[in-house]
Amino acid sequence: MPRQQRIRDPLHDLIEFDIERSQLEDVLWRVIQTRAFQRLRRIKQLGFSDFVYPGATHSRLLHSVGVFHTARRLMKVIEKYLPAKDARVDQALAAALLHDLGHGPFSHAFEKIGERFDLKMANHEAVSEILIRDSEISELLRDMGSGFANDVADMVSGSGTPTIYxxxxxxxxxADRLDYMRRDRLMTGSQHAGIDFEWLMANLEVGDVEYSVDETRLKPVQTFVLGRKAIFAAEAYVLGLFQLYPTVYFHKATRGAEKIYTELLSRTIMLIRDGSVGKTGLPEMHPLVKFARTPDAIENALALDxxxxxxxxxxxxxxxDEWISKFAERVRDRKLYKCIDVRAKIAHDKDDGAALSFEADAACAVIRDEIGKCLEEWSIKCPDAPPxxxxxxxERSPYNKLTEDTKGPLNQINIRTDGDHLVDLSKRSNVVAELKRYKAFRVYHADDDDEAKTKISEIIDAGISKWPT
Incomplete structure (x- = not known):
């Protein structure tokens, strides 16, 4: 057997596993060969994003290996400050590789279906935990020690006291964010969201960050901090994430496809549960039928991709079934619903400044809720017809200030000042301090449904008319 195994990656180039000299890398290489991990080849990292960016077909498997590779880079930073060997190094590296193990077909869109039907096995965190603690993978991980698999599962789930590891x-x-930001930008071909990765890594340090909760000072937390020369790179990092959400992750066409997919699978699961498999067009032994009937079986979850x-x-x-047949055709042939951006319409009708006040003014939130309620009431008048x-x-915040976040310093970026103090990035950067939460409120309808289009416009106009003057 060769001393090293290599994976050629479009982002990181060669990712090597030294299976002769590193027991951990030998174990993890064998983990990659398992059925559960290989299943990630058949789950795209960005779901329906290739409907907008045809190159975005990269898999969860490649991303997971890239996260492991990036985690090794981060560990080299830790070694400079904490040279003593710690068992949590290996645990964190294994957790980095396995953090996405439980994702279902089309990832986060599938989790929305799980939330609707309370399906535990549609939650990727729950599935990941089961696979790490009790499966073929856990058996391999036990080569690192009897409790190693459970320690890795705890780190993936975020249990226990936060540490630098x-x-x-x-x-x-x-490592997850540092990989997917760069990988998703590369594979979509987007020119937004570029970050200075090597400069960030070169200026990365380990520091003890003090913080308080309810005016009670807590023990300092050891985490990654950035040196004084990296403030502009840190700004670009936060801005890069902010740009990826409207341009890639929350693109209107991608979200529109996810909505149709969610309704398609929800209708299918409902009919199967009602004993009407024949109406779905699927055979009795189809993996989706088996999952809908017995959703708590891990084997049925693993059969989906x-x-x-x-x-x-x-x-x-x-x-x-008209609902299933029409929506299946729409997903298959990329015949998406047309999008009406409610926030953009308000900004257009009231003036550009209205878009900003829509975020800040409580009255605007009431109008938004009223529009949403009226739309939902109209859309469900025929419950057996396709929506x-x-x-x-x-909505998504690109950066939470420490006072807004309960996760503590691990969820902040701290910059070292010229006076050798550690300060939250939002207090050092006016750019980051002024960033607002990204919000989207959209309505979709079939392009040939003139009645729905007219009704949507009427409801939105009625809501806008109540805008405070």
Whole structure:
């Protein structure tokens, strides 16, 4: 057997596993060969983003290996400050590789279906924990020690006291984010969201950050901090994440596809549970049918991936259920609903400044809720017909100040000052301090449904008319 195994990665180039001299890397290489990990080849990292960016077809498997590689880079930083060998190094590296193990088909969109039906096995964190603690993977991990698998699972789930090692797995500056920001930008071809990765790594330090909760000073937390020369790179890092959300992760077409997919699978699961498998177009032994009937079985969850859903679409398109057949065709052929951006319409009708006040003014939130309620009431008048209106409301903060976040310093970026103090980035950077939460409120309708389009406009206009003067 060769001394090293290599994976060629478009982002990191060669990712090597020294299976002769490193027991951990030998174990993790064998973990990569397991069925559960290989399943990640068939789950795209960005779900439906290739509907917008055709190059964005990279897999969760490649991202997971890239996170492991990035975690090794972060460990070299830790070694400069904490040279003593710590068992948590190996735990964090294994956790970095396995953090996405439990994702279902189309990842986060599948979790929305799980929330609707209370399906534990649609939650990627729950599935990951089971696979790490009790599966073929856990058996391999036990070569590192009897309690190693459980320690890794705890680190993936975020259990226990935060440490510099858990910061590698989950923090504002963790290996996951450092990989997916760069990888997703590369694979989509977007020119937004570029970060100065090497400069950030060159200026990365380990520091003890003090903080308080409810005016009670707590024990300092050891985490990653950035040297004084990295403030502009840190700003670009935060801005890069902020830019990825509207341009990639929350793109209107991507979100529109996710909405149709969610309604398609929800309808399918509901019919299967009601004993109407024949209406779905799927055979009795199809993996999706088996999952809907016995959703708590880990084996049924592992049988699902993106390819299973893609393969089911031609069958579902021939369903005698109008809802399933129409939505299956829409996903298969990328015939998405048209999008009306409610926030943009308010800004257009009231003036550009209205978009800002829409975020800050409580009265605007009432109007938004009223519009959403009216749209939902109209759309469910025919419960057995395919939904004519799909509503998408989402928000994301690019950076939470320490006072806004309960996770403590691990979820902050601290910069060392010329006076050798550690200060939260939002207090050193006017750019970061002024960033607002990204919010989207959109309504989707079929392009040939003039009645729905007219009704949506009427409801939105009625809501806007109540805008405070």
């Amino acid at each position: 858990s910061a590698v797995v989950s923090s504002q500056f963790d 993106d390819t299973v859903i893609w393969g089911a679409l031609p069958l579902m398109a021939n369903s005698n 004519r209106i799909l509503i998408d409301e989402v």
